[in-house]
Structure formats: C-alpha cells, structure tokens
Amino acid sequence: MTVKMNNSFSVKNKLSDYRQLIKFSLSFMVTFSAVISYLLAPNVVELNWKFTLLFFLGGMLVTGSANAVNQAVEKDTDAQMKRTASRPVASGRMSEMEAWTFAVVSLLVGLFILAFYFNVLSAVIAFISWLLYAFVYTPLKKVNSISVLVGAVPGALPCLIGWTAGQDELxxxxxxxxxxxxxxxxxxxxxxxxxxxxxxxxxxxxxxxxxxxxxxxxxxxxxxxxxxxxxxxxxxxxxxxxxxxxxxxxxxxxxxxxxxxxxxxxxxxxxxxxxxxxxxxxxxxxxxxxxxxxxxxxxx
CATH class of the missing domain: 1.20.120 (Four Helix Bundle (Hemerythrin (Met), subunit A))
Structure with a gap:
C-alpha cells in the first residue's frame, strides 16, 4: 500500500513539474488564440472537432516546448527570483537534459501534427516563432527592454499560425x-x-x-x-x-x-x-x- 501511494505521489509530482515546465496557463492562452484564429479562417466552414483538437494539441506541444527551453536556459536566473524559484529546473527537481529532451520531442511532434494534418506553411511559421522565443527573446531580456518588442512577435504569431492552418495562405x-x-x-x-x-x-x-x-x-x-x-x-x-x-x-x-x-x-x-x-x-x-x-x- 505504501509503495503504491508513493508511486502515485511521484507520478502526481512529475506531472505537476511538467505542467510548470510548459507554463500551462500561458501555453493554453497562446494556443487558445491560435485555435480561434484557425476557426476564423474563411476556409473553415464547420466545426470539425477532430481537426480542432489536433490543432490545439500541436499548438500546445510547440508552445510548451518553447517554454521548456526558456526554463532550461534561464534556470540560474529563475532560481534568483521568488516567483520562479520553485520551477522544476530552477529548483533542481528536473535536470536540464530532461527539460531539453522534452522540448525537442514535443517540438518535433507538434510540428509534425501541424505539417501533416494542416499544412507545411503553418508548421514553418510555428518553428520560426519557437526560434524567436527560445533563442532571441529569452537571452535579449538581460540586454535591453527592446526584448519586449521582439518577444511580442512570437507572442502574436500563433494567430498567424492558426489562420494559415485554416486558410493555407498568409x-x-x-x-x-x-x-x-x-x-x-x-x-x-x-x-x-x-x-x-x-x-x-x-x-x-x-x-x-x-x-x-x-x-x-x-x-x-x-x-x-x-x-x-x-x-x-x-x-x-x-x-x-x-x-x-x-x-x-x-x-x-x-x-x-x-x-x-x-x-x-x-x-x-x-x-x-x-x-x-x-x-x-x-x-x-x-x-x-x-x-x-x-x-x-x-x-x-
């Protein structure tokens, strides 16, 4: 009984860590705007739950991957701030390697879903957004406040990704x-x-x-x-x-x-x-x- 309870507790904690790793609330809000943009595309004339949920999954995976990279890169910085010190990588509960592995796998699966079930263009824009957030915006935050302007681009690209997934064009x-x-x-x-x-x-x-x-x-x-x-x-x-x-x-x-x-x-x-x-x-x-x-x- 004790072993089962410990295993259950461990799984629950690990799931909680991954929820924090992807910044679930932020990822959900970003993907939500992408899904609405997808549904607003004129070519989407009816609500197809299969494709809507697939698009949501692909969006969550790519967004969650970007947030995982952000936490792996900023683990030392996160550890210095009260609001982020308890994050899994910053606190040491999760290794950088585990965070990077999750980021790469979720990125590849997310991009595959977008390219295979929707179109390559939406996957390309999603990858550009991922690169901008993870490797331009993230390090720029310590350099200059222009990082907010730069970060607003990948922050808004999900709308363009959604529209492109539904309309197949920019x-x-x-x-x-x-x-x-x-x-x-x-x-x-x-x-x-x-x-x-x-x-x-x-x-x-x-x-x-x-x-x-x-x-x-x-x-x-x-x-x-x-x-x-x-x-x-x-x-x-x-x-x-x-x-x-x-x-x-x-x-x-x-x-x-x-x-x-x-x-x-x-x-x-x-x-x-x-x-x-x-x-x-x-x-x-x-x-x-x-x-x-x-x-x-x-x-x-």
Missing part, C-alpha cells in the same frame, strides 16, 4: 489577428513587469521601457499602445472576417484598456498596475470570442 485576416495580439501584449506585459520589477531587476532583466523602472514613462507607453489598439480593433470588420457586433465589443474593450492604462498613469500604484494586468487577461478571450461568435456560422 493573407490580410491573419495579419489583422496578429496585430491585435501584438499590440495587446505591451500593456499586458508591462503591467506584469511593473509588479515584479524588483524580482526582475534582481535577476538582471530589463523589461520596462524606462531604465528608471516603474514610473510615468512606462505608464505613458501603456497608454500609447492601448490607444493604438483602438484603430487596430476596427480592422476585423473592414477586412470582413467579422461583423458589426464584434466591432462595438472590440471598441469597448480597447477603450477599457486605455482607461486602465490612464488610471495607472494617474495613480502610479501597484494596485493600478494589477488592474491593467487582470484587465488584459480578460481582454483577450472577450475579443476572440466576440470575433468568433460574430463571424462563424458553425456556432450559430
């Missing part, structure tokens, strides 16, 4: 969805960097747009990018990938992000940055579901 609709997620990331990530600034600085990360850390300049940058999101939010309607209802929902959501960023500028408090962070978490699923529910006959 076209306007995919780039519009890419733009929505690209600009959304700035107020979202800067709010996180604002709240975790001391931890990040201790580890040598340079993520806020100002070298002075949390301040008026960083808040102004959040306002600017939130304002850019307003005209970008009009584009799905004008390129005819969605309808009039989502047009107004996106406008309201973008105005809300501007308000939250303005509130941060006025108050300059952690509580205001936290509102920007949580507001951005709600923003993405609201916008994506609005586009899908307004566009696709498969959900009508």
């Amino acid at each position: 076209s306007a609709g995919g780039w519009v969805l890419f733009a929505i997620q690209f600009f959304w990331q700035f107020p979202h990530f800067w709010a996180i960097a604002w709240l975790a600034h001391n931890d990040y600085s201790k580890a040598g990360f340079k993520l806020l747009p100002s070298v002075e850390g949390p301040g008026k300049y960083s808040a102004i940058q959040s306002i600017i990018y939130s304002m850019v999101m307003i005209p970008v939010g009009f584009l799905p309607y004008f390129v005819k990938i969605s309808g009039f209802i989502s047009f107004w929902i996106l406008l309201a959501a973008n105005l809300w992000m501007v308000y939250l960023s303005w509130n941060l500028y006025v108050k300059m408090e952690a509580s205001a940055a936290r509102k920007v962070m949580f507001g951005s978490y709600f923003y993405l699923p609201i916008v994506m579901f609005a586009l899908l529910l307004d566009k696709l006959p498969i959900v009508q």
Whole structure:
C-alpha cells in the first residue's frame, strides 16, 4: 500500500513539474488564440472537432516546448527570483537534459501534427516563432527592454499560425489577428513587469521601457499602445472576417484598456498596475470570442 501511494505521489509530482515546465496557463492562452484564429479562417466552414483538437494539441506541444527551453536556459536566473524559484529546473527537481529532451520531442511532434494534418506553411511559421522565443527573446531580456518588442512577435504569431492552418495562405485576416495580439501584449506585459520589477531587476532583466523602472514613462507607453489598439480593433470588420457586433465589443474593450492604462498613469500604484494586468487577461478571450461568435456560422 505504501509503495503504491508513493508511486502515485511521484507520478502526481512529475506531472505537476511538467505542467510548470510548459507554463500551462500561458501555453493554453497562446494556443487558445491560435485555435480561434484557425476557426476564423474563411476556409473553415464547420466545426470539425477532430481537426480542432489536433490543432490545439500541436499548438500546445510547440508552445510548451518553447517554454521548456526558456526554463532550461534561464534556470540560474529563475532560481534568483521568488516567483520562479520553485520551477522544476530552477529548483533542481528536473535536470536540464530532461527539460531539453522534452522540448525537442514535443517540438518535433507538434510540428509534425501541424505539417501533416494542416499544412507545411503553418508548421514553418510555428518553428520560426519557437526560434524567436527560445533563442532571441529569452537571452535579449538581460540586454535591453527592446526584448519586449521582439518577444511580442512570437507572442502574436500563433494567430498567424492558426489562420494559415485554416486558410493555407498568409493573407490580410491573419495579419489583422496578429496585430491585435501584438499590440495587446505591451500593456499586458508591462503591467506584469511593473509588479515584479524588483524580482526582475534582481535577476538582471530589463523589461520596462524606462531604465528608471516603474514610473510615468512606462505608464505613458501603456497608454500609447492601448490607444493604438483602438484603430487596430476596427480592422476585423473592414477586412470582413467579422461583423458589426464584434466591432462595438472590440471598441469597448480597447477603450477599457486605455482607461486602465490612464488610471495607472494617474495613480502610479501597484494596485493600478494589477488592474491593467487582470484587465488584459480578460481582454483577450472577450475579443476572440466576440470575433468568433460574430463571424462563424458553425456556432450559430
């Protein structure tokens, strides 16, 4: 009985470690936007659960692989920060070799799913996104805050991957969805960097747009990018990938992000940055579901 319980506990702990290794919540959110983008492609005229789930699996594997590489590369840095010290590689519960092995295997399987069941183009874009995140954005975080701009590219490419998987081409609709997620990331990530600034600085990360850390300049940058999101939010309607209802929902959501960023500028408090962070978490699923529910006959 004791052996069985210990084995069960060990398996549970190992699964928990792999969940942390792939940053499950982050991977799920990224893959979610890719799946919605796939369903928004005009060529996808009905909800096929088999292909939708296959695409979700492929996306989770590639995204999880990138996050595993990130943790293997940054294990020493993660160990210095309170919020990441308990990660499996940083804490020593998982070896670098195990993390790299998982990353390579999951990447290859994920790319195979995308190439075989959808198209090679989506797999190629996924691989480019993986390279940018793992080997450009990750080391650049200690060099300059421009890393946030660079990291926003692989952060938004899942939308283009999803669109390409469904449409089999790079076209306007995919780039519009890419733009929505690209600009959304700035107020979202800067709010996180604002709240975790001391931890990040201790580890040598340079993520806020100002070298002075949390301040008026960083808040102004959040306002600017939130304002850019307003005209970008009009584009799905004008390129005819969605309808009039989502047009107004996106406008309201973008105005809300501007308000939250303005509130941060006025108050300059952690509580205001936290509102920007949580507001951005709600923003993405609201916008994506609005586009899908307004566009696709498969959900009508």
